Amino acid sequence: MMDVRRATERYRGGDPEAGIESFHAFSFGPHFDPDNLRFGALLACNEERLDPGAGFDEHPHSHTEIVTWVVEGELTHRDSAGHATVVRAGDVQRLSSAGGVRHVERNDGPGPLTFVQMWLAPLEPGGDPWYEIVHGIADSTPYAVPEAGAMLHVRRLAAGERTALPDGPYAYVHVVRGEVILDGERLGPGDAARITDAKDLEAVGLTAGTELLVWEMTD
Template sequence: MLRKIESKNMGSSNLGWLRSKFHFSFAEYYNPDNINFGVLRVINDDLIQSNTGFDTHPHRDMEIVSYVIDGELTHGDSMGNKNTITRGHVQYMSAGTGVYHSEHNLGEDTARLLQIWIYPDKKGYEPNYGDYRFNWKDRENKWLHMVSSKDGDAPIKINQDVNIYSLELRKGEEISFPVKEGRQAYLVQIEGNSLINEIELNERDGMEIVEEDILIKGKETSHILILEMSKED
């Protein structure tokens, strides 16, 4: 089963310093039929103006992954961490029993990132933070496995059975991705234009994939993120 979600039909917000597309219910956008996709609770496609950002605020019992598309993102938290990442890099935080953090764009240009929230497999983990600076070439025409469960083999490990992959597929190239029985995936067309099993996706569109292998064809050079997980009961 494939279901395309067009960007124009997603929730949106414009606070001036922050412009967002919400793949799932968030903030002032509430749709009772679009709260989550399995353990995936939030994907926000955020544009953050220079020298602005999210001031210190709390989180609890959530696995939070930030994937930078453009510009830079600086993280600070109550555990004493402070780091800046740029295009193609990832920050990860397990909020667990509770943590305060901030995220700011201290660069000169507008930053774009995907903010991803995933339900943990249980509550009460000790808070944890990490980041990883992936080589961009490692996702050119191939899947870069960035995030997995603690039992997986990705560099970043979270407290949930979720795998996150990124890809830059050149125009005219093809690549497959298996979504096996009992599994599902959510795809974000971050940049470019592609065909997913002959269904066209444009920049910022999404797609739900349930127990169906896909073939991706690049109509333009395409930057794609896939989150693969256990199928929702």
């Protein structure tokens, strides 16, 4: 079964006066929908757009696996465990907040910043915070988040190119850029598909430079 959620259905948030624009695919902050709390392990899929100099001041997280994909620009990350990095387009960043961690996210670069941040529920709570950044992840290299029983696949497609989606109990497809046909549905930037019991599905690129984030989840 596939449930398509359009970009126009996302909850708008952020603080435009502070240079922050946010789009939430799931219930988030004041936007509460009891029927849209999570899908599989996925708790949030937020698209964040930050003007130069804008950002999120230090704030806490716990018992959440936070995976960030930078679309354009540079994301400066600092956390209470001592990590300080700059995340750029094509990089995957993961912060395992575990028993608790605080961090800062800012656009200290010269141009606009867009990133997609996804939160996943761990299989077991607690533990020590953990951080990783993978620079320039390739299409053929899935990124595993075993703590959440999940795996992220980055798919980049040319017009007419096909890619098989992973089979499994739960699959979540987020279109970063471009357009695809998925099981007869045309999806564009910001659209997403929530697929239960995925089997033998494929996406077909309709435009050059199409980019998909695909979560394969066991729970």
